[in-house]
Amino acid sequence: MDARGRPRRTTPVMAQEEKDGYVPSEVEAKWQRLWEERGTNTFTREELENAEDPFYNLMMFPYPSAEGLHVGNIYAFTGADVHGRYQRLRGRTVFEPIGFDAFGIHSENFALKIGTHPMDLIPSNVRNFTRQLRRIGGMFDWKHSVDTTDPSYYKWTQWIFLQLFDAGLAERKEAPVNWCPSCMTVLANEQVIGGACERCGTPVEQRRIAQWFFKITQYAQRLLDNLEGLDWSDSTRKAQANWIGRSTGAQLHFPVLDGDGAETGTTIEVYTTRPDTVFGATYMVLSPEHPLVEEVTDDGLRAPVYAYIDAAAKKDLVARQKADKTKTGVPTGGYCRNPATGESIPIWIADYVLMEYGTGAIMAVPGHDARDFEFAREFDLPIVRVVAGPDDDAGTPLDEAYVGPGRLVNSGPFDGTDVHESVEAVTTWAAENGWGEPKVNFRLHDWCISRQRYWGPPIPVVHCGECGPVGVPEDELPVILPRVEDFKPDESGISPLARVEEWYRTTCPQCGADARRETDVSDTFLDSGWYFIRYPSTDFDDRPFDAALTQRWLPVDTYIGGNEHAVLHLLYSRFLTMVLKDLGHLDFEEPYDVFRAHGLIIADGSKMSKSKGNVIVPDPIIEEFGADTFRTYLMFLGPYEEGGDYRPQGIQGPFGFLHRLWDTVVSAGDGSPDPDVERKVHQTIRQVTEQIPALGYNTAIAAMMECLNVVRAGGRDAVRAEIEPLVIMVSPFAPHLAEELWQRLGHGGGVFDGARWPDFDEKKAAEEVVQIAVQVNGKLRATITIEKDTAEQEVVSAARSEENVARHLEGKEERRVVHVPGRLVNFVVE
RNA sequence: GCCGGGGUGGUGAAAUCGGUAAACACAGGGGACUUAAAAUCCCCCGCCCGCAGGGCUUCUGGGUUCGAGUCCCAGCCCCGGCACCA
Numbered sequence: 001m002d003a004r005g006r007p008r009r010t011t012p013v014m015a016q017e018e019k020d021g022y023v024p025s026e027v028e029a030k031w032q033r034l035w036e037e038r039g040t041n042t043f044t045r046e047e048l049e050n051a052e053d054p055f056y057n058l059m060m061f062p063y064p065s066a067e068g069l070h071v072g073n074i075y076a077f078t079g080a081d082v083h084g085r086y087q088r089l090r091g092r093t094v095f096e097p098i099g100f101d102a103f104g105i106h107s108e109n110f111a112l113k114i115g116t117h118p119m120d121l122i123p124s125n126v127r128n129f130t131r132q133l134r135r136i137g138g139m140f141d142w143k144h145s146v147d148t149t150d151p152s153y154y155k156w157t158q159w160i161f162l163q164l165f166d167a168g169l170a171e172r173k174e175a176p177v178n179w180c181p182s183c184m185t186v187l188a189n190e191q192v193i194g195g196a197c198e199r200c201g202t203p204v205e206q207r208r209i210a211q212w213f214f215k216i217t218q219y220a221q222r223l224l225d226n227l228e229g230l231d232w233s234d235s236t237r238k239a240q241a242n243w244i245g246r247s248t249g250a251q252l253h254f255p256v257l258d259g260d261g262a263e264t265g266t267t268i269e270v271y272t273t274r275p276d277t278v279f280g281a282t283y284m285v286l287s288p289e290h291p292l293v294e295e296v297t298d299d300g301l302r303a304p305v306y307a308y309i310d311a312a313a314k315k316d317l318v319a320r321q322k323a324d325k326t327k328t329g330v331p332t333g334g335y336c337r338n339p340a341t342g343e344s345i346p347i348w349i350a351d352y353v354l355m356e357y358g359t360g361a362i363m364a365v366p367g368h369d370a371r372d373f374e375f376a377r378e379f380d381l382p383i384v385r386v387v388a389g390p391d392d393d394a395g396t397p398l399d400e401a402y403v404g405p406g407r408l409v410n411s412g413p414f415d416g417t418d419v420h421e422s423v424e425a426v427t428t429w430a431a432e433n434g435w436g437e438p439k440v441n442f443r444l445h446d447w448c449i450s451r452q453r454y455w456g457p458p459i460p461v462v463h464c465g466e467c468g469p470v471g472v473p474e475d476e477l478p479v480i481l482p483r484v485e486d487f488k489p490d491e492s493g494i495s496p497l498a499r500v501e502e503w504y505r506t507t508c509p510q511c512g513a514d515a516r517r518e519t520d521v522s523d524t525f526l527d528s529g530w531y532f533i534r535y536p537s538t539d540f541d542d543r544p545f546d547a548a549l550t551q552r553w554l555p556v557d558t559y560i561g562g563n564e565h566a567v568l569h570l571l572y573s574r575f576l577t578m579v580l581k582d583l584g585h586l587d588f589e590e591p592y593d594v595f596r597a598h599g600l601i602i603a604d605g606s607k608m609s610k611s612k613g614n615v616i617v618p619d620p621i622i623e624e625f626g627a628d629t630f631r632t633y634l635m636f637l638g639p640y641e642e643g644g645d646y647r648p649q650g651i652q653g654p655f656g657f658l659h660r661l662w663d664t665v666v667s668a669g670d671g672s673p674d675p676d677v678e679r680k681v682h683q684t685i686r687q688v689t690e691q692i693p694a695l696g697y698n699t700a701i702a703a704m705m706e707c708l709n710v711v712r713a714g715g716r717d718a719v720r721a722e723i724e725p726l727v728i729m730v731s732p733f734a735p736h737l738a739e740e741l742w743q744r745l746g747h748g749g750g751v752f753d754g755a756r757w758p759d760f761d762e763k764k765a766a767e768e769v770v771q772i773a774v775q776v777n778g779k780l781r782a783t784i785t786i787e788k789d790t791a792e793q794e795v796v797s798a799a800r801s802e803e804n805v806a807r808h809l810e811g812k813e814e815r816r817v818v819h820v821p822g823r824l825v826n827f828v829v830e
Numbered sequence: 831g832c833c834g835g836g837g838u839g840g841u842g843a844a845a846u847c848g849g850u851a852a853a854c855a856c857a858g859g860g861g862a863c864u865u866a867a868a869a870u871c872c873c874c875c876g877c878c879c880g881c882a883g884g885g886c887u888u889c890u891g892g893g894u895u896c897g898a899g900u901c902c903c904a905g906c907c908c909c910g911g912c913a914c915c916a
Contacts (some may be wrong), residue, residue, distance in 0.1 A: 235911085242833060244911060249916085272916060285916095327914085337859050339846035350914095357915045364916090370831085371914050443915055563910075600910085607910090637853075638843065642835080645842055653842095653855040663870095691847095704855035709854090715871070736904070778897045780850055804883080818896050823849050828896045 022310035022662035022737070024626025031736040032134060040752060043095065045539040048549055055092035056553050057084035058532050058592070061146070066110055069132045070245035071616040071634070071646060072601045072608040078631045079598050079640045079697065080560040081138045086692045087557075087733035088139070089757040094137045099146035100126050103154075105183055106415070107456035109200075110344040112488060119483055120457045122149055132618070133752040137627045137735050139752070141510045144538045148527035154457035155478035156534065156544035157527055160576065161449075161460055162471045164344040170449075171216045172469055176289070176355070177448060179207040184489040185453050192339045206313065212459060212520070213446040216575045220244050220442040222589075223574060232595040233641070245443025249273035250427045252436040253365065254284060254336040256296055257344055261335075261442035268292060268336055268347070269553060271358030271441055271475045274365065275430065276422045278340040279411040280386035281363035282376070285329065288312040289355040294479075296347050298333025304347060305330055310350045316600055327352055327375040338363070339435035340412070340426075358441055365712035366401065373401035378691040386410050387419050394538055424565065447572065449523040454496040456521030460808060463517040464508035473509050479517070497517040529576045532556055532591060543595040545585075556592045563597040597697060600641025601634075608646070616646060617683035628734035629655045635697035635733055644698075657705050658734055663726060664711060664718050671719040678764055680710040681725055685760035697733070704730055720745060772798040776808040792819050799825040 016542060043051070059080035062073060081096065088094040092099055102122045108813060111118045126147060146153050159523045164170040179185075182202035197204055216223075224244045227237045252275060286293055288309040297305045307331040329350030331490040335605040338345050352364050354373055366383040368377035371488055376383050385398055387406045394409035411427075414422050430436030450459065458479045460472035473477055482503045487496045497503060497519040507513040530544075536553045537545040581589040600607045603614040622630050632654040638644025658707060675683070684707035691700040704726060711718045711726070724745060731751045732737030742751045748757075767788060772795060775784040786795060796817055804829070812829035819825050 105848080211889095238834055239911060245912095245915070270916080273916080352914045352916095354915070359916095362916050369916070370915080374914095441915080443912095566911080602909095636842090647842065647856070650842065650856050657855090659869095698842090699854080702844075706852055769852075775850080775897075778849095778895095783850065816896060818849090820849055820897095824897090826849080826896055 003298045014338045020237070020666055023781065024628060024737070025623075027740045028736040029135065029137075031739045032137065034750070036741075038259075038750070038753075041096070041752060042141045044143075046177055048144075048536055048539075049552070049553065051093040051095070052332050053092050054553055055084075055087045055088060056092050056558075057096045057537075058535075058556045058559045059096075059098070060101075060565060061101050061528070061531060062129060063101045063104065063106060064129045065106070065612065066114075066125055066195070067615070067616060068125075070608055071603075071618050071621075073635045074132075074136055074618050075562070075601050075643075076562060077133070077138055078136060079695070080558075081136075082631075082635060082692070082697060083558060083560060083695070084139050085752065086734060086757075088752055089728065091756065092815045094118050094139070094143075095536065096141060097144045097146075098133060098142075099535070100129065100136065100148065100530060101524065101528050101531070102147055102149040103521075103527050104125065105185065105451070105453060105455070108453060108487070108588070109183065109549075111455075117483070117485065117487075118149075120361070122147075124142070127519065133563065133620060135627060136618070136631065139735075139750050141535075144535050146531055146534055146538060148457075148524070148531065149455075151478045151480055152541055153531075153534065154481075154527070157457050157522070158460040158472070158477050158479060159474060159528070159544055160530055160580075161522065161526070162474065162477075163585070164214055164459070164579060165471045167579070169218070171213050171215060171446075172210055173213060174210045175213070176206050176208050178204040179209075180204055185451055188569040191504055196375050209450075209452070211448050211450040212461075212518075213448050214575070216447045216572070217442060217444055219578055220444045220577050221440075221709055222245070222578060223444075223571065226574070227588055229297060230590060230595070231593060233597045235562070236390055236563060236570065236595060236597055239563075240571055243567045243571065245442065247273050248440050249423075249439055249441065250275035250436050251359065251439040252278065252339065252430060252431065254339060254345075254363065254435075256292075256347075257335045260580065261344060263337070266292065266295060268296075269359040270361050270363045271439055274368065275426045275436065276414075276419050277365045277368050277386050278338070278363065278426060279432070280365040280384045281338050281340070281345065281366045281409070282366060282382045282384055283345050283364045284336055285350050285353045285362050285364050285375070286332075286347065287353040287355040287360040288351055289353045289637075290349075290360045292361075293332070293349060296332050296334030301333040303330065305332055308349060313705070317660075327371070327378050329375060329379065331379075338783065339430070339433070346381070346480055348375075348379070353691070356445060357443065359614045363735065367398050368401050368403055370401045375396075384410055393449075411685055417432050426501070439540040442565065447523075447525075447575070449526055450520040451523055452495045452520055453489055454481075454484060457481065457527070458497065459518045459520050461518040462508055462515045463518060464511060464513055466513055467508055468519070469511045470508055470510050470515075476509070495521065525568055525572045526576075528579075529573045532559075533577075533580075533586075551828070552587065554586075555588050555590060558594045558596065559592040560596050560598060562600075566597065596641060598640055598695075599632060599638065601643055601646050603646045613761040619629055619650075621651070625651055625655050626658075626736075628737045629658055632658065632701060632730075632733045637639055638698055640695040653705075654701070655707065657701075658730075658737055660712065661723075661726065661730065662737065662741065664708065665723050666744060668720050668745075669716045669721050671721075673719055674716075674723045675719075677711055677722050679737050679767070680707050681722055682760045682765035683707075685725055685729065685758050686762075686765055687762065689757070692732065700729075701733065728755050728758055731755075738802060749826060770822045772799065772822070774802055774805050775824060775826040776805060778826060778827060781805045781808050787821065792821070795819060795821075796825055800827070 008097040060079055084094045084096040107118050107122060111121045125761045156443040180197040180202055182200045183197060224241060224246055227241055249272050253268050256266040258264050271574045329348050332347045332349060335344045335349040338766045366372040368387055383398055386408060387402055388409045389402060389404050389406040407417055408417050408419060427438050429516045458481055460479045461469050463469055482494060482500060484500055485820050489496060504517040504519055506515055506517050534548045540546050547685055572652055577591040580586045603616060610616055619772060636654055684703050687703040688700045711722055727738050727741045738751050747754060770788050772784050772786055773780055774784060782804045784798055785796060796819060809827060814829055816828040
């Protein structure tokens with residue numbers, strides 16, 4: 001006998017015990033096989049079409065790297081899968097697809113590095129990912145998977161390009177772009193992190209190349225406005241709002257002056273958020289790329305001006321965009337008039353002014369802008385105070401830019417007015433006098449989708465000498481990416497496809513003349529910008545998405561993914577959805593009703609990533625403990641939306657929990673439940689039912705552990721009625737184990753087909769007695785156990801008669817007694 | 831600099847509305863059962879003084895309150911994102 005009075009596992013019964021013991025690998029293999037045979041997780045087209053109460057559970061599809069999934073990836077998918085399985089147990093028809101985001105520079109670079117071809121590399125990576133994803137027991141609909149590199153998928157990616165092209169939302173223009181000299185490609189602004197390449201960390205340079213852009217800026221206001229109504233993680237919405245970067249201010253016109261101080265007729269346009277400080281604008285700065293540089297530059301100063309511009313153009317964006325470097329610049333010798341003061345002010349050129357934002361020119365107000373102040377100090381330009389703080393007057397000298405509140409000074413008719421209030425007044429005044437108007441500006445730039453690389457969908461355009469760029473007709477899609485052995489990019493900045501003459505030589509679809517295909521491929525964010533619309537419709541190869549299916553399944557009910565895509569992917573997919581709606585292809589404009597960002601798995605103090613060298617491979621862990629234990633452990637680590645520290649030893653907790661659950665269930669008998677145990681079970685149902693949909697997985701698991709401890713307390717044997725609800729509740733976390741136990745409990749259908757989420761009975765969950773804390777002056781002096789709903793008087797007198805309480809009350813004057821029913825009694829004494 | 835999220839035992843973490851801080855686990859210690867180990871079970875486990883009991887404790891300092899991890903003010907530190915954006 002062991003300490004609980006149960007027969008010990010002695011050698012003679014070992015063989016039999018072993019047969020009934022929990023062997024995760026067997027259970028998991030069995031149920032994965034059965035799910036597949038029964039089609040438990042997959043839908044037919046008809047099932048999708050007729051689904052009742054559909055729930056679209058989406059997770060961010062992975063990029064199939066050669067290394068395989070790491071623990072961080074598994075964490076993301078498991079958390080989303082738990083959510084989907086829970087919804088299914090609540091009776092929803094849950095569609096949970098998965099796919100592969102397999103195009104892109106990452107794969108291409110890896111293929112180059114190991115000397116293979118992406119077309120060979122990707123299928124083997126996909127096979128490995130598929131194996132791993134099956135192994136963790138996700139409820140994935142493998143019949144509706146997508147692979148962005150499959151022509152049957154990118155045919156429709158190209159179709160989407162053509163929709164934008166035809167609608168005038170795709171535009172080819174020569175533009176300064178971020179050029180990564182290591183990856184030898186153009187990067188979107190969003191892929192430049194702190195001035196360096198997102199992938200390889202190499203400082204990015206500027207180049208001017210003709211590129212395709214999607215005009216996402218036309219949608220900036222709508223993308224911003226809609227954020228308001230989305231049920232998304234707050235941090236994600238804030239990040240998007242920041243990225244869109246709306247600001248309000250004014251556009252002001254500064255007349256250029258000739259050598260005699262007369263207006264030339266040209267004006268320099270500036271954008272400012274602080275038109276109220278216009279009286280303090282003591283000089284003007286143009287960005288080096290500004291079109292008026294030539295016109296305003298004095299003949300005598302052309303040499304230094306051009307030298308400065310050349311240097312700026314060569315400088316990479318890191319050096320250029322470092323805020324903390326010393327300001328550089330050069331005077332043009334030209335002047336313009338400050339329209340507020342009427343004074344003539346010098347025009348300078350400096351690279352701290354960016355051509356990409358606003359008008360590419362600023363009015364410099366050194367008194368009240370830190371950057372202008374620094375520049376003015378550097379070049380000895382006049383600094384005028386136009387805002388006085390509470391302790392200042394008009395003459396108080398400035399030793400740094402003053403950006404605080406105050407009233408205007410040295411500002412003509414506006415002297416004495418509050419700065420903030422005068423923004424509007426000054427703008428109105430400027431408008432009345434014809435030198436300005438209110439203006440809204442966005443930081444968001446148009447989306448550059450061109451990539452001078454090989455591993456992506458060819459942009460479906462033909463360049464014709466007569467007709468210009470012409471879209472490839474829809475019935476000629478897809479434009480197949482040819483297999484090219486030499487796909488290494490070179491310094492030319494031209495796509496490798498431009499070396500494949502037999503591929504790019506074609507005829508113009510419009511006039512039939514000799515023409516040339518576009519040799520750039522598109523950005524992977526275009527592939528991933530619409531995959532969720534494709535999933536339900538993968539049974540159709542004659543349309544990108546079926547209207548009826550889309551109507552039934554979209555928008556996505558819940559999208560769970562990493563916050564690293566808070567800005568790019570989520571913004572682009574919102575944009576594409578809006579465009580498709582405007583073009584009449586969709587009847588909704590926001591793709592994801594609910595978005596939740598999961599946290600990060602931290603190993604050795606930082607996020608798990610290959611570059612940090614702290615990647616943990618899941619396969620051996622699953623081998624040793626089983627997928628169910630691993631899933632449960634990951635979800636138990638910490639709050640799902642905050643992530644957690646990965647500590648290998650911690651897996652022992654969930655491992656023991658699942659084993660004890662198994663033992664309890666297989667030895668459970670019939671009979672009526674113990675009332676105390678039943679109460680705990682109902683309390684647990686209530687708790688878990690609240691916590692799972694709120695992604696409080698860690699506390700839901702803790703509640704179940706606690707419940708099992710009560711069920712087994714003192715070594716008692718459980719009865720089935722006590723333990724069945726626990727089997728269902730644990731099933732989103734440990735689906736294989738739950739299926740097996742469910743079957744052993746004698747149920748015919750599987751948990752995910754037959755079982756329904758348990759209901760809790762408020763009456764059965766109610767406690768009859770409560771513990772009341774007794775405090776004297778807020779300090780705990782005793783705890784009393786008393787029947788629930790006892791009258792206040794009785795509670796207080798019971799509290800007062802506690803020995804330890806009485807001692808603290810003795811000889812003191814009672815001022816007040818605070819009674820919080822069911823919680824505490826606090827005696828406030830002298 | 832700006833915008834988010836944080837700071838609680840040796841560790842991961844709990845704590846509805848302001849109401850018994852540390853649930854649930856890991857690690858550690860002790861014990862039972864074992865020839866032994868594994869497994870299992872029981873007990874202890876924030877710090878200090880201890881017989882009872884008491885004092886202290888949720889980054890720091892103030893405040894509000896009968897009562898603050900939770901609310902308010904000021905500051906420090908960590909993580910993530912953005913950043914010469916006018």
